[in-house]
Amino acid sequence: MKALRHFLAALSFVVLGSTVQAAGFNTPQSGASYTAQGQGGITFFDNAGLVVQNPSAMVKLETGTHVYGGFARYETHYNYKDLNGGSSADTQHGPAMVPHFYALYNDGDMAYGTGVTLPFNSGVEWPKEWAGRDVLTRIKVATLNQPLVVAGRFGDFSIGGGLNFYAAHIELEREVNYDGNVFSVTLGGKGTANGYNASVLYDGGTIAAAANYTSRFTVEGEGDARFDTSDAPPALTYLFPDGGISVDLNYPDLLEMAVAWKSFSSGDGYVSGAYAIELGMLRSGWSAYEEVAIEYDKGRPGTGVTVIEQNWEDVVDYKIGGFYTFTDYLKVRGGYYKTASPIPEATLGPTTPDGAGRNSFYLGAGYKRRAFLMDLAYLMSDFLPSETRTNPDLTGKYKGNANVMQLSAGYSF
16 A cells, blocks of 8 residues: 555656646546536446446446546636736646546446546646736646445445545745745645545436545645745845645545436446436535645744635535437537535635636537447536635636546446
């Protein structure tokens, strides 16, 4: 397990080279079939992505071994304007490529699965000279999860659950203005954590319902603080020494629930004329994200601890999605997702500039021939305009948008 943790930490650092941003900093695009259906489908039985989407449904796949994986390409853009409209800035981060992979074995009554996915990530980069550079110029958070799950069938019901093993990496950069001397500080760290998941499925043929719960967890990270005081007076090198830091990052628990109606009574729906629709909701316990406290081994800034207040709130998102099968090997998928923002006005800022939620639209297709399948998804998200007049660090207005393309492929044997 120790070797696994080192591998996950290293992989999270590689992914951190890209920039990813989603609601809060939850990125639930765990596979193209799920994404194309409005980030839904926990009552559908398509592929090994069920390892994270709904482990209890793994026993509904055909008996044998199933693998599924691919990449998502994220492209996000944010705009900032001050309240008077006199100053504005646009983010300048590039697109990201984020992988996912799952494998499971189903013997008919029991199923076992694992995988690698990135459920919580964030990446925002602002210009070096923008108005909020003393708050943030760059932030990147990458969080990897390797679940180990098992499921069992009991008539029309099945249950599943297991453990989640997380590894996270974070980098944050901003400018400091101390007595008229301006210099940059970069904070970076990584850590690991454990959590659990539990799920249940009722499959009554044309009617199905499911719930999937993921526990909250805390990453206890360690890293370094680097102060670029090379162009500042020598005294500042003493006041702001490079050194180690420690930080705890709290993540929310998630509860997804859905009910579906299907025109067919069993299988994955790859039958000409088959269709299904699912209504779902996601409750995110973002109240766990109350503050971020950074402790400096060598003291400074302040008294040796920097506390970044967040005070986020629990929210509920709603979604609808489904598919229609044109032939025995071709599906089209679509969906809509209404996202709520957990961020109060007092802490809305450039790290996660999404204070009013978003409307997201989804479209995709699935192709299956014998043991091989391929899925494609496209997501277009419009961030509702938001503003803060009460954030003591930076007031202003934010808006944005996101486009995601995702490709996944699988094989069964």
